[in-house]
Amino acid sequence: MISLKKMLRLMVLLELGLAVILTGCSQEKNQVVDIGIPVLEELKNAKGKLVFAAQMDSKSMFDIFFMNMENQKVYQLTKQAAADISPDFAADSSLMVFSSNRFGTYDIFGMPLPEGESQRLTTFQAEETEPRISPDGLQIAFQSDSSGDYDILTMTREGDAIERLTIEDSQETQANWSPNSDQLTFVSDRGGDFEIFIMKSDGSAVKQLTSNTHYDAAPVWSPDGATIAFISKRDQHFQLFSYHLQGGAEQQLTESSATIHSPVWSPDGEYLAYVSDSEGVSQIHALDVKTGEEYLIASGYYKYAGLSWVE
DSSP: OOOHHHHHHHHHHHHHTOOOOOOBOOOOEEOOEEEEEEOSSOOTTOOSEEEEEEESSTTSOEEEEEEETTTTEEEEOOOOSSOEEEEEEOTTSSEEEEEEEEESEEEEEEEESSSEEOEEOOOOSSOEEEEEEOTTSSEEEEEEOTTSSOEEEEEETTSOSOEEOOOOSSOEEEEEEOTTSSEEEEEEOTTSSOEEEEEETTSOSOEEOOOSSSEEEEEEEOTTSSEEEEEEESSSSEEEEEEETTTOOEEEOOOOSSEEEEEEEOTTSSEEEEEEEETTEEEEEEEETTTOOEEEEEEOSSEEEEEEEEO
16 A cells, blocks of 8 residues: 555656656756747846756756846756756855755755856755755755655755754645745645645744645745745646735635646745646746736746746
8 A cells, every 4th residue: 555655755746747767977067058048928127037947858857947037048057867856046146956866866956156066965865855045045944754754854055954843743845934034834734634834943833824625835935924825726726826924814816727836936026936737738927916917938848847036
């Protein structure tokens, strides 16, 4: 009989379309390469870098790219014989963290920017994914199944002082920092369903935010700290929702026939970018939070996943 841990891992792989081939490779210096693909639809007054993982075709591995929202160009950051996923930039763009199976299981890596050599930060014989750098640049939160279930852990940006924040006999995943770096939001099925929670950065003061019979996931804090965007499967597909911390009101933001995942706020809070997967077509869209207008900003690759947006 398949275990809950294995079922969860299979669900994640199916949702994101990650065809993982376990293979090792040597450390190589990564370079920023303009791949000659423009942003499809310009976002008015949008700034910063939108980072993502993408699979060029069904036979290739995931690599990491970013869009410069000001010059409307797309650049490639990694090109390896392994899957590089879940990228995140430090707020000052001095460091990128990501997850890769270059040595068999998924580990967390750090890469100095704009060009630098990737450094392996975790070496557990387990799956470490979804790294997120705190806005103050001091810590990295990530998820690991080294204890048997997925838990939320933190470490320094150098990979030191690893601390396990969650100890429940359940799955805790997809940690994301508050703007002032003193809290984390995450997903847990400790009550039976996958719901959104918050806790202090030391793992204390855990509070459940959503409570329903649906699958809630991928929470991300707005830059002003007032709202958490997340996805929820309340019909056939995951859609984008918001949760207002003052009062707890929820609002559905998208009504799409596609499955939506990997939401991320723009640095000014004006847009929410996300991946839309439908009938073999994967795209990156951006939603104007005030007007509700949607923009198609990336298409053409086989799969997109794991967004991050920084100045």
